[in-house]
Amino acid sequence: MVKLAAKCILAGDSTVGKTTLAQIFRSDGAQFQKNYTLTTGVDLVVKTVPVPDTGDSVELFIFDSAGKEPFSEMLDKLWESPNVLCLVYDVTNEQSFQNCSKWLEKARAQSPGVSLPGVLVGNKTDLASRRAVESAQARAWALGQGLECFETSVKEMENYEAPFHCLAKQFHRLYREKVEVFQALV
Known part of the structure; x- marks a missing residue:
């Protein structure tokens, strides 16, 4: 039984639901913030996620980053050496989806030459009548x-755990691959 620790960057424009997604995941769906407060800088959410069929777990250190440009300079230091990425x-x-390219580029720049596993999360699916980004378009880009691509409604508590479970599995898979390479050398 192995317990791993992974640094997860939560990135995306402001007001897309990053903080609420992280908070509701940490509280297992018990805490939906009805009053929105702008994240300034970075909030840290920590939660252990069991990896199915392994007995292992991954402790995700989720760095919930401000989505406003004035805070982006300080992100460079806080984002150093991420293990996984959650783009929201x-x-x-539509603009928040288009800006995912910018956020992805910024995150990948923190680990040049290293594969950065991640997920793309489309939030607010409960607002179906106002949808501007089609699922197929997001899946193709991802x-x-x-x-990996997911859609959630944090407000309705739909599918909010799936992206983080996927990230834990991705990180665990990378860990297992490194162990196998190391064992082959011994």
Whole structure:
């Protein structure tokens, strides 16, 4: 039984639901913030995620980053050497989806030459009548970037755990691959 620790960057524009996603995940769905407060800088959320069929677990250190440009300079230091990435956009806001390219580039720049596993999360699916980004469009972009794709409604508590469970599995898989390479050398 192995317990691993992974640094997870939670990135995306402001008001897409990053903080609420992290908070509701940490509280197992018990805490939905009705009053929104802008994240300034970075909040840290920590939660242990069991990896199915292994007995192992991954402790995710989720760095919930401010989505406003004035805070982006301080992100460079806080984002150093991430292990996994969770990109979030608002399905009712085309620009927040377009900006995922910028956030992905910024995150990958923190680990040049290293594969950064990650997920793309479209939040606010409960606002179906206002949808501006189609699921297929997001899936195609995510696939092209080597990311898994999920849609959630944090407000309705739908699918909010899946992206983090996927990240834990991705990180665990990388760990197992490194162990196998090391064992082959011995």
